[in-house]
Amino acid sequence: MTLPAILLLALGTYGLRLCGPLLHSRLTLSARTRVLLARSGVVLLCTMAATSALTTGHGFAGWSRPAGVLVGAALALRRASFLVAVLAAAATTAGLRLLGLR
Amino acid sequence: MRSLWNTLDRQLRRDIGAVGLAIGVVGASFGAIAVAAGQSPWIPLTMSATVFAGGAQFTALGIAAGGGTAAAAVLAGLILNARLLVFGLSIADVLQTGWRARLLGSHLLVDQAAAFTQAERDPLRRRAAYLGCGVLLYLTWNLGTLLGVLAGRAIGDPRALGLDAAEPMVFLALVLPALREAPARRCALAGAALALATAPFLPAGLPVLLGLLGLVAARHTSTEPVADAGTEPVADTRADPPTVRSTDAAPAPRTADDA
Numbered sequence: 001m002t003l004p005a006i007l008l009l010a011l012g013t014y015g016l017r018l019c020g021p022l023l024h025s026r027l028t029l030s031a032r033t034r035v036l037l038a039r040s041g042v043v044l045l046c047t048m049a050a051t052s053a054l055t056t057g058h059g060f061a062g063w064s065r066p067a068g069v070l071v072g073a074a075l076a077l078r079r080a081s082f083l084v085a086v087l088a089a090a091a092t093t094a095g096l097r098l099l100g101l102r
Numbered sequence: 103m104r105s106l107w108n109t110l111d112r113q114l115r116r117d118i119g120a121v122g123l124a125i126g127v128v129g130a131s132f133g134a135i136a137v138a139a140g141q142s143p144w145i146p147l148t149m150s151a152t153v154f155a156g157g158a159q160f161t162a163l164g165i166a167a168g169g170g171t172a173a174a175a176v177l178a179g180l181i182l183n184a185r186l187l188v189f190g191l192s193i194a195d196v197l198q199t200g201w202r203a204r205l206l207g208s209h210l211l212v213d214q215a216a217a218f219t220q221a222e223r224d225p226l227r228r229r230a231a232y233l234g235c236g237v238l239l240y241l242t243w244n245l246g247t248l249l250g251v252l253a254g255r256a257i258g259d260p261r262a263l264g265l266d267a268a269e270p271m272v273f274l275a276l277v278l279p280a281l282r283e284a285p286a287r288r289c290a291l292a293g294a295a296l297a298l299a300t301a302p303f304l305p306a307g308l309p310v311l312l313g314l315l316g317l318v319a320a321r322h323t324s325t326e327p328v329a330d331a332g333t334e335p336v337a338d339t340r341a342d343p344p345t346v347r348s349t350d351a352a353p354a355p356r357t358a359d360d361a
Binding site: 001002003004005006007008009010012013014016017018019020021022024027029034036037038039040041042043044045046047048049050051052053054055057058059061064065068069072073076077081082083085086087089090091092093094095097 | 120121123124127128131141145148149152153154155157158160161162163164166168169172175176179180181182183184185186187188189190191192193194195197198204205207208209211261262263264265266267268269270271272273274275276277278280281285286289290291293294295296297298301302303306309310313314316317320
């Protein structure tokens with residue numbers, strides 16, 4: 001990352017954050033726009049989850065990372081805290097690598 | 103600040119504290135992964151302080167470190183953060199105490215702070231939940247990043263500690279509750295499949311943006327009338343001569359605004 005890119009991302013993000021508190025009395029998004037914005041966030045998060053769990057660059061990330069993520073996701077679905085889920089995912093991945101799985 | 107924090111009951115304080123700790127761990131993984139990817143220490147530190155959005159930071163850094171363009175990195179990060187606009191509208195009431203609150207408080211807006219705030223009804227408790235969670239997460243995220251940067255140089259490979267599994271966990275934890283809604287789930291799965299299928303050959307960053315095409319997967323249910331309205335005018339304008347279309351189109355928006 002270069003400094004201009006970081007600053008652009010930071011300013012843009014701050015702008016998005018400020019929009020709501022600044023404009024909430026004047027800006028009324030249609031229900032459809034709200035749904036679309038919320039849904040595109042969901043799609044991006046899911047896409048990021050899938051690609052960051054399964055790929056590194058253009059290739060497959062190996063089995064240990066998705067296996068760890070699966071353990072963390074199962075815990076999260078069973079209402080474990082986020083901290084427990086993250087630590088379990090990392091520990092599983094690290095353990096599998098220690099055993100020689102890629 | 104302290105008295106505000108005390109308006110929250112113990113259970114809520116403990117919940118916010120646990121999320122703060124978890125975000126610190128993820129911040130550490132961000133710092134360690136960034137340094138391991140060959141970035142100078144100031145890069146993850148500056149990003150955590152100024153961007154303060156884990157998903158966008160991991161995404162932008164991943165794209166940049168994977169050889170993608172800066173434009174793709176920034177664009178992907180900003181699209182990912184567009185949801186903050188919606189969250190901002192939903193918590194706007196807690197920042198109506200003045201300009202300073204709005205300008206400074208807005209920077210603390212993250213998914214978790216919005217979620218804790220939305221769960222409260224009482225105005226004072228909403229304010230306390232928002233500021234308590236926002237301030238705590240800002241501190242732990244940046245402290246975590248710093249520790250990760252320092253540890254990353256000592257560990258060498260953060261993969262040995264499984265730290266690379268923390269990133270997908272952040273996204274999953276944020277997205278899992280939303281996946282209960284069927285249309286969103288369909289869109290999300292379609293988008294993820296599309297991104298995975300194109301990741302082997304498209305430049306870094308593009309597959310994630312391409313995944314947004316998954317949004318059309320919802321069309322078959324809730325937005326059917328909208329889809330119909332979209333196709334009709336296209337057929338009309340094609341039939342009309344261009345000159346008639348342009349003169350007709352000009353006054354149309356004005357009358358629509360007046361009405």
